[in-house]
Amino acid sequence: MIKVSIIGQGYVGFPLAIHAAIAGNTVVGYDNDKSKISDITQGRYPISGLDTNSISLLLGSNMYIPTYDPTLISESDIIVLAVPTPLDSNGNPDTSLLEDAARTVSNNCKLTALIINESTSYPGTLRNLVKPIFKSKLGHKLLFASAPERIDPGNTKWGMKNTPRVIAGLDDIATQMAVKFYSKFCNKIHITSKPEVAEAAKLFENTYRQVNIALVNELSNIADVIGFSTHETITAASTKPFGFMPFYPSIGVGGHCIPIDPSYLAFSAESAGAEAKFINLANLTNLAMPKIIAERIKIFLDGNLIGKKIQIAGIAYKPNISDIRESPALDLIKELTALGASVSWHDPFVTKYNDQQSSELNSEIDLGLIVTPHSQIDFSVWKVSGTKVLDLSANIINFGWPKFL
Numbered sequence: 001m002i003k004v005s006i007i008g009q010g011y012v013g014f015p016l017a018i019h020a021a022i023a024g025n026t027v028v029g030y031d032n033d034k035s036k037i038s039d040i041t042q043g044r045y046p047i048s049g050l051d052t053n054s055i056s057l058l059l060g061s062n063m064y065i066p067t068y069d070p071t072l073i074s075e076s077d078i079i080v081l082a083v084p085t086p087l088d089s090n091g092n093p094d095t096s097l098l099e100d101a102a103r104t105v106s107n108n109c110k111l112t113a114l115i116i117n118e119s120t121s122y123p124g125t126l127r128n129l130v131k132p133i134f135k136s137k138l139g140h141k142l143l144f145a146s147a148p149e150r151i152d153p154g155n156t157k158w159g160m161k162n163t164p165r166v167i168a169g170l171d172d173i174a175t176q177m178a179v180k181f182y183s184k185f186c187n188k189i190h191i192t193s194k195p196e197v198a199e200a201a202k203l204f205e206n207t208y209r210q211v212n213i214a215l216v217n218e219l220s221n222i223a224d225v226i227g228f229s230t231h232e233t234i235t236a237a238s239t240k241p242f243g244f245m246p247f248y249p250s251i252g253v254g255g256h257c258i259p260i261d262p263s264y265l266a267f268s269a270e271s272a273g274a275e276a277k278f279i280n281l282a283n284l285t286n287l288a289m290p291k292i293i294a295e296r297i298k299i300f301l302d303g304n305l306i307g308k309k310i311q312i313a314g315i316a317y318k319p320n321i322s323d324i325r326e327s328p329a330l331d332l333i334k335e336l337t338a339l340g341a342s343v344s345w346h347d348p349f350v351t352k353y354n355d356q357q358s359s360e361l362n363s364e365i366d367l368g369l370i371v372t373p374h375s376q377i378d379f380s381v382w383k384v385s386g387t388k389v390l391d392l393s394a395n396i397i398n399f400g401w402p403k404f405l
């Protein structure tokens, strides 16, 4: 039986720990946030959609051990880093949490272990940032591999099992050991020649989305000025059976991936002397959307938002999850408030934000905005009352109101 430790028990590390334990490994789920660990032990999991009975069984049989005690890592044959890699206040990669986590592992792991990095970062992170942290143990049998996570929280079609995993070790033994580990709970593995390719592929996937979302947001702005429907245009363009893939406009991008990962690629490019023009422009385009849309809403409400009551349905960055990191809904709230509106919000997954509670959907408002249409939201209050509503969501489900973007 392989002993595994997963460092970080969040959106990525927790489901990984559960899948690895179900596959027959004994798994230590280490997190340095005590409240995260106590939440998990009390049945409050970082993500929904996993089989809670299986998790209880794994906890009961010690196949999955959530802990904030790093010494429990010491027995592990495989240790996976799954900690946040955000941006700093200058918009550059902040790898300090990854470095902290690697230091914790280095101080506690045995001399023969495979260290895998799943945290998203720029090409060269495994070789030049993570590995050197283990310098006191190098020369022993430590192995290193990169296996970037591609999870899409809330996605019921594509999960850990059926989303192919890209893997590369710093040497062949590391690659083979990582492949053996992931093959137990992932149907398809793609091996790259070196970790830098796996790291770059992860960044490029999300950059592809970021740039295409920016492009369609720009189309929405163009359509608004010229006077045609973006959605009808996308529907028409989508009839082309080749060479086109639809993206839909929105108030911007959110979460821990699309607004952040491309900046890791841009940073990496610019540090090496290459340009990242598309990435930087796409960032600016997406970041500008909440302000542009607030102005468009102002025009829609007769050019004046002062004192207008606006309610937003869904402030998480995407449907059916509670994550509000980088959510553009929060910027839209700020922009509408700055224009004089009184903004409330309803989100069944987010109970509190900025000392404000989620409010029930109500019809005592001047305008309802659909931003993140969680499937739990019951829009009947707005429908029955004939409330004025704009659908700003990128979601293609039609809620009965015309798309505004």
Ligand SMILES: NC(=O)c1ccc[n+]([C@@H]2O[C@H](COP(=O)([O-])OP(=O)(O)OC[C@H]3O[C@@H](n4cnc5c(N)ncnc54)[C@H](O)[C@@H]3O)[C@@H](O)[C@H]2O)c1
Pocket (backbone or CB within 6 Å): 007, 008, 009, 010, 011, 012, 013, 030, 031, 032, 033, 036, 046, 082, 083, 084, 085, 097, 098, 100, 101, 102, 104, 118, 119, 120, 121, 149, 150, 151, 152, 153, 256, 257
């Ligand atoms: N959330 C996603 O959709 C997603 C998808 C693919 C990849 N990723 C990448 O996976 C990585 C993790 O993201 P996440 O969404 O799981 O973050 P998260 O914030 O949900 O969870 C990370 C956990 O790591 C813990 N942590 C931080 N520093 C630590 C340390 N030094 N030691 C132990 N625990 C520590 C935090 O307390 C937290 O519980 C990031 O690099 C992210 O870009 C995220």
